[in-house]
Amino acid sequence: DTEVTQTPKHLVMGMTNKKSLKCEQHMGHRAMYWYKQKAKKPPELMFVYSYEKLSINESVPSRFSPECPNSSLLNLHLHALQPEDSALYLCASSPSGGQGREKLLFGSGTQLSVL
């Protein structure tokens, strides 16, 4: 399996809901990432996990809570989101420990709409 798989593909949630996004890779990659992408804009880094430990949090609001239960799985827990959080959420992985200068493999994303 040489892909990063994200579920669900689409998610609609209210501002009081709690939901989770899921990302999986089975390539033995040691770093996993969450990005947020608005339409026609570049991806913005949110979190980086290196060897299952959170190594970078780009000052993301606490209503986004990442979790890395094991080396193959990355979750993003969502709670009390705002309409401006509506975006495409991308997961990515890279072979080394997120130390940079390495290519990222992206998932197809979860299109999130917050009503």
Add this chain to the structure above:
Amino acid sequence: AQRVTQPEKLLSVFKGAPVELKCNYSYSGSPELFWYVQYSRQRLQLLLRHISRESIKGFTADLNKGETSFHLKKPFAQEEDSAMYYCALSGSGSARQLTFGSGTQLTVLP
């Protein structure tokens, strides 16, 4: 701090014409540069990276440290090249994570 600039938001060329997507960067150290491409309704994917010096789908890019540029070129554009192209930079230390440019939407006209 590092920065990546893609001056053209939109670029249209005719099929068979040469295409060049511009990318300029600012970074005090020695960067690694990438081009990522996002076709319509497809995932963001790596097109090429300067360190590998390979040609993918007929595209090439040369790192010009003097001009701090990493322009993407193809001699004969195809309609299937229509996509959003992002130039990205990775530095070292605190700048090691990818910094993306704002992107260029390329449209190849028949």
